[in-house]
Amino acid sequence: MKTPEELVARFREQGYKVTPQRQLIFRLLNGNTAHPTAETLYEVAAQQMPGISLRTVYQTLSELSAMGEVQHIDLGSGAVRFDPNVDDHHHVVCSTCGVVHDVYVNQTPLQFEGDVEGFAVHSTRIVFSGECAQCAHLSA
């Protein structure tokens, strides 16, 4: 993701107003590796800006997503997660605690076999599920 300052510039280019709410969300996303949901991002935002609405958080995330500055990741377990890391990367997910971490796979593009003549692959998403070190430690 771009820096908060760059995002401010991009929003102005697009004719979007640069509000304190949007700037706060830019800052909260900057370097954020937690893969937060809109809800969890809202909770943090509300501490620094009481009165900000969940609606606004959703809206700003949608705008950022439409601009390609964040990606949204649906792991099929509850709410969509937002990711300011838009590099070509993948994820490991702990089935126990739900933590999500970035991983990089360098064998891509992957080869596959199947009844898919002429299919043009645009993107590949890989999710590794398992148990993180902390959860393994606790359950031992």
Next chain:
Amino acid sequence: MKTPEELVARFREQGYKVTPQRQLIFRLLNGNTAHPTAETLYEVAAQQMPGISLRTVYQTLSELSAMGEVQHIDLGSGAVRFDPNVDDHHHVVCSTCGVVHDVYVNQTPLQFEGDVEGFAVHSTRIVFSGECAQCAHLSA
């Protein structure tokens, strides 16, 4: 997935009754490569058995899932899809028409890098997104 006859036996073993509804769903899933949702499976079922309820379709799919006879696939776009193919395989999804096909990747297990010391991978899910041959043909 097991054959309808084998599923009948498994259900009896588990103490589940073998109803016409369940048997119909077994048959509809047998060899089904469409990755249907509960809803689409219900629509087909209702043609052969008017009066069957969506509730029953959901319930039977849950039972089959709990027994490991089907897997459910959440592609993050609408309803969960059910897959009677429980082999180790992956999926290509057409972004245009939504069709899902099975693919097999033989480079697994995949190597990855990241800040994930001690993470124990239990499963890997790969989704290739793009455009199928039919959609490419139509848009050309």
Next chain:
DNA sequence: TGCTAATCAACAAGTCGTGCTAACTAACAG
């Protein structure tokens, strides 16, 4: 300064899936 987008609260709606109840049906054990 003024236009207008943005925000907010409040409420509704949509989708997907499950929970619950009450009545009826039918599978299967004895």
Next chain:
DNA sequence: CTGTTAGTTAGCACGACTTGTTGATTAGCA
């Protein structure tokens, strides 16, 4: 064959997540 009880159904509600709407207020920016 019969009785028990699981299964099914309709109907309604609810829950999670997300978006739509409306109307009033605020504030960004030209």
